[in-house]
Amino acid sequence: xxxxxxxxxxxxxxxxxxxxxxxxxxxxxxxxxxxxxxxxxxxxxxxxxxxxxxxxxxxxxxxxxxxxxxxxxxxxxxxxxxxxxxxxxxxxxxxxxxxxxxxxxxxxxxxxxxxxxxxxxxxxxxxxxxxxxxxxxxxxxxxxxxxxxxxxxxxxxxxxxxxxxxxxxxxxxxxxxxxxxxxxxxxxxxxxxxxxxxxxxxxxxxxxxxxxxxxxxxxxxxxxxxxxxxxxxxxxxxxxxxxxxxxxxxxxxxxxxxxxxxxxxxxxxxxxxxxxxxxxxxxxxxxxxxxxxxxxxxxxxxxxxxxxxxxxxxxxxxxxxxxxxxxxxxxxxxxxxxxxxxxxxxxxxxxxxxxxxxxxxxxxxxxxxxxxxxxxxxxxxxxxxxxxxxxxxxxxxxxxxxxxxxxxxxxxxxxxxxxxxxxxxxxxxxxxxxxxxxxxxxxxxxxxxxxxxxxxxxxxxxxxxxxxxxxxxxxxxxxxxxxxxxxxxxxxxxxxxxxxxxxxxxxxxxxxxxxxxxxxxxxxxxxxxxxxxxxxxxxxxxxxxxxxxxxxxxxxxxxx
Amino acid sequence: xxxxxxxxxxxxxxxxxxxxxxxxxxxxxxxxxxxxxxxxxxxxxxxxxxxxxxxxxxxxxxxxxxxxxxxxxxxxxxxxxxxxxxxxxxxxxxxxxxxxxxxxxxxxxxxxxxxxxxxxxxxxxxxxxxxxxxxxxxxxxxxxxxxxxxxxxxxxxxxxxxxxxxxxxxxxxxxxxxxxxxxxxxxxxxxxxxxxxxxxxxxxxxxxxxxxxxxxxxxxxxxxxxxxxxxxxxxxxxxxxxxxxxxxxxxxxxxxxxxxxxxxxxxxxxxxxxxxxxxxxxxxxxxxxxxxxxxxxxxxxxxxx
Numbered sequence: 001x002x003x004x005x006x007x008x009x010x011x012x013x014x015x016x017x018x019x020x021x022x023x024x025x026x027x028x029x030x031x032x033x034x035x036x037x038x039x040x041x042x043x044x045x046x047x048x049x050x051x052x053x054x055x056x057x058x059x060x061x062x063x064x065x066x067x068x069x070x071x072x073x074x075x076x077x078x079x080x081x082x083x084x085x086x087x088x089x090x091x092x093x094x095x096x097x098x099x100x101x102x103x104x105x106x107x108x109x110x111x112x113x114x115x116x117x118x119x120x121x122x123x124x125x126x127x128x129x130x131x132x133x134x135x136x137x138x139x140x141x142x143x144x145x146x147x148x149x150x151x152x153x154x155x156x157x158x159x160x161x162x163x164x165x166x167x168x169x170x171x172x173x174x175x176x177x178x179x180x181x182x183x184x185x186x187x188x189x190x191x192x193x194x195x196x197x198x199x200x201x202x203x204x205x206x207x208x209x210x211x212x213x214x215x216x217x218x219x220x221x222x223x224x225x226x227x228x229x230x231x232x233x234x235x236x237x238x239x240x241x242x243x244x245x246x247x248x249x250x251x252x253x254x255x256x257x258x259x260x261x262x263x264x265x266x267x268x269x270x271x272x273x274x275x276x277x278x279x280x281x282x283x284x285x286x287x288x289x290x291x292x293x294x295x296x297x298x299x300x301x302x303x304x305x306x307x308x309x310x311x312x313x314x315x316x317x318x319x320x321x322x323x324x325x326x327x328x329x330x331x332x333x334x335x336x337x338x339x340x341x342x343x344x345x346x347x348x349x350x351x352x353x354x355x356x357x358x359x360x361x362x363x364x365x366x367x368x369x370x371x372x373x374x375x376x377x378x379x380x381x382x383x384x385x386x387x388x389x390x391x392x393x394x395x396x397x398x399x400x401x402x403x404x405x406x407x408x409x410x411x412x413x414x415x416x417x418x419x420x421x422x423x424x425x426x427x428x429x430x431x432x433x434x435x436x437x438x439x440x441x442x443x444x445x446x447x448x449x450x451x452x453x454x455x456x457x458x459x460x461x462x463x464x465x466x467x468x469x470x471x472x473x474x475x476x477x478x479x480x481x482x483x484x485x486x487x488x489x490x491x492x493x494x495x496x497x498x499x500x501x502x503x504x505x506x507x508x509x510x511x512x513x514x515x516x517x518x519x520x521x522x523x524x525x526x527x528x529x530x531x532x533x534x535x536x537x538x539x540x541x542x543x544x545x546x547x548x549x550x551x552x553x554x555x556x557x558x559x560x
Numbered sequence: 561x562x563x564x565x566x567x568x569x570x571x572x573x574x575x576x577x578x579x580x581x582x583x584x585x586x587x588x589x590x591x592x593x594x595x596x597x598x599x600x601x602x603x604x605x606x607x608x609x610x611x612x613x614x615x616x617x618x619x620x621x622x623x624x625x626x627x628x629x630x631x632x633x634x635x636x637x638x639x640x641x642x643x644x645x646x647x648x649x650x651x652x653x654x655x656x657x658x659x660x661x662x663x664x665x666x667x668x669x670x671x672x673x674x675x676x677x678x679x680x681x682x683x684x685x686x687x688x689x690x691x692x693x694x695x696x697x698x699x700x701x702x703x704x705x706x707x708x709x710x711x712x713x714x715x716x717x718x719x720x721x722x723x724x725x726x727x728x729x730x731x732x733x734x735x736x737x738x739x740x741x742x743x744x745x746x747x748x749x750x751x752x753x754x755x756x757x758x759x760x761x762x763x764x765x766x767x768x769x770x771x772x773x774x775x776x777x778x779x780x781x782x783x784x785x786x787x788x789x790x791x792x793x794x795x796x797x798x799x800x801x802x803x804x805x806x807x808x809x810x811x812x813x814x815x816x817x818x819x820x821x822x823x824x825x826x827x828x829x830x831x832x833x834x835x836x837x838x839x840x841x842x843x844x845x846x847x848x849x850x851x852x853x854x855x856x857x858x859x860x861x862x863x864x865x
Contacts, residue, residue: 153703153705157705160705167666169666169668169696169697170696172726173699173701173706173726175701175702175703175706176703178703361676362676388675390638390676390679392638392676392679393676429765429766435765435766435768435769436744436745436765436768436769436770436840437744437765437769438742438743438744439744439762439765441743441744441799442674442742442743442744442798442799443674443675443799444799445638445675445799447796447799447800447801451743459744460743460744474674474675478674478762480762480763480764480765480766481766515801516801533741533746533829533830533832533834534741534742534743534744534746535741535743535744535745535746535747535839536746536829536834536838536839537746537838537839537840537843
């Protein structure tokens with residue numbers, strides 16, 4: 001195994017390890033988003049669209065400076081997308097003679113970058129559609145990891161007779177939390193498409209399309225350490241056939257397209273004459289046969305295309321504009337993670353990597369489809385029917401690479417109201433069917449369900465105390481009414497703050513979010529003379545047929 | 561013990577109890593007359609727990625050497641012991657210690673938590689308290705494959721349910737609920753607590769809680785019930801936060817219904833006193849002769865430790 005295979009294996013293992021770590025039950029203290037911080041396309045486009053330099057600019061600058069010296073080593077050694085595509089090439093790839101390199105597509109990656117930057121300049125962020133780290137994190141996090149969990153769970157269940165024989169508690173009760181995600185088929189199809197491009201050329205994505213690769217290519221036009229071919233070269237062409245990036249001129253193997261060389265060192269290894277080395281030796285001036293940079297016209301077209309698509313996005317019905325209010329059409333049930341930035345800022349920050357969804361212990365965070373328009377694609381939303389949002393947990397913020405979800409202290413976190421629960425009385429067991437239930441009250445961590453009596457009903461019925469509700473969704477998750485719950489969380493009065501204290505803002509808005517005290521009891525009041533307490537019957541119970549042998553008011557089985 | 565045998569024993573128990581409830585084997589007139597029907601101990605959680613069980617003849621009466629024991633406390637809420645939504649950790653711990661002393665083969669402390677399992681187990685204090693007795697004893701069973709569907713032969717509304725497999729395997733089931741109010745069922749005690757050992761609780765809400773709780777308790781009948789009244793969540797239960805009464809009382813019985821009835825009448829709820837017959841599911845269980853709620857007719861022995 002060559003040097004590159006080692007570094008690639010190491011980096012992919014660390015990447016996957018961090019992802020598994022993020023999804024574990026341990027609190028994430030490691031930088032599980034480390035790889036996302038290294039993606040130049042994310043750092044650049046996000047900084048443009050969010051109108052401020054993101055923290056990840058620093059690691060990316062380090063990568064870029066190293067690229068000036070070493071070339072696109074990031075693509076060849078570190079990027080998990082590159083490694084995955086190399087693996088796919090091994091499985092789906094075709095021999096060199098069947099490959100159909102399309103060198104004039106090289107410039108497409110720059111055009112992609114220009115289009116994304118132009119859209120970002122207008123304030124619209126489409127980078128999640130093309131950032132390699134965003135794509136690959138989504139692929140492993142939302143598709144591969146859940147599958148792995150599923151198989152592990154099934155395997156564990158299959159072996160349950162063995163665990164029972166062994167009678168070891170920790171194995172008997174091992175519970176592998178299943179994760180399920182929306183949109184995973186789309187992610188899978190996208191990657192199936194990427195992998196099938198191996199039939200055309202290896203690393204089709206890295207050569208022709210990747211915007212991160214484009215940025216790095218700009219800085220590796222003349223790297224300090226580069227491929228040098230000595231005059232021992234006999235034009236055998238082995239290196240040409242071995243180069244996964246098509247960075248060696250097929251007709252003149254002495255020539256290297258440094259922008260596309262990912263310094264995998266394969267050519268050096270395969271050369272039978274040992275004519276190839278990577279060193280600082282100067283090379284004679286080269287002229288690449290096809291232009292690698294886009295022409296001015298193409299540059300302008302890409303820029304216009306990016307701006308146009310951004311403006312089309314902004315004129316979409318669901319576009320989240322800076323000032324919310326009248327005339328804004330937002331998905332009725334779209335609930336963002338706790339402490340998500342105000343919607344426009346949130347969308348311009350969120351890289352749709354799926355880390356928050358991978359990390360969410362209750363699986364309530366799901367990628368959305370087109371509910372919020374193309375601009376909201378793959379962004380995370382709370383899905384209370386799938387899981388509640390634990391007020392003690394803020395893993396989504398811990399793992400978010402761009403702080404689209406603000407990191408808060410545990411005390412502040414409790415105040416990060418995500419919405420307000422509402423009761424559909426016509427579905428509610430108590431309101432509509434006069435059934436004892438009150439599960440919503442039972443599970444509410446904030447005492448935000450008030451029970452009250454209705455003259456026409458025999459049971460206590462729930463009401464939501466809006467000012468105590470944090471929108472956590474315990475009630476919706478646990479509501480015994482099937483499919484759509486009778487109590488649902490709506491985005492009403494969610495606190496979305498770019499700066500400042502959630503507690504202060506909440507208190508200012510009159511909220512009383514607390515787990516230490518219950519709201520004023522609706523029933524029975526402190527001075528109530530009514531002898532009912534919730535759940536108790538007063539004498540002969542309604543709906544309870546008096547026993548014939550014993551007369552009311554004493555209950556059956558009693559003697560006076 | 562397999563499911564069939566388990567259900568058979570449960571059925572026999574029910575029949576025997578029906579006989580008892582119908583007066584054929586009234587306590588005081590029956591064979592094992594030395595112990596009271598209800599044991600009440602007042603004192604610190606651990607010592608009162610031990611004393612209450614001693615009143616019934618000690619844990620050896622319930623747990624035979626080698627038995628598999630499941631203790632079902634309340635640990636379903638992410639609340640601290642002071643908030644009284646969960647059983648006091650020392651009560652649970654003491655029960656586990658007593659089972660160990662009686663040479664139980666295996667002891668499990670199981671619940672199906674409503675909030676995140678790890679947080680419930682930790683914040684309730686039960687995990688930590690029981691770690692000192694034995695590692696790997698406390699579990700929340702939150703995955704469906706650990707449940708097995710069984711019929712409820714005498715169920716009226718609930719005729720099938722999925723019960724924790726380990727409970728089906730167990731020789732002894734000990735209910736160890738905290739005494740607390742419940743906004744739908746008045747109180748949540750040992751009978752209501754059995755809902756923490758099944759997978760689909762929500763169907764019971766749709767069908768009617770009082771009847772289905774009684775249905776459930778025909779198959780999930782605790783051999784020993786120990787109600788933790790060291791603190792009582794008197795209002796806003798089952799989750800709270802609500803008014804917590806410090807009562808330092810532990811109630812034990814072989815009869816879930818009697819233990820629950822006793823707890824209803826011993827403590828105040830929403831500042832008032834209630835008869836056990838005012839609690840729908842207790843009244844229903846009594847009517848079906850699953851146990852007795854007429855505690856005024858039962859022998860009660862109280863000690864202070």
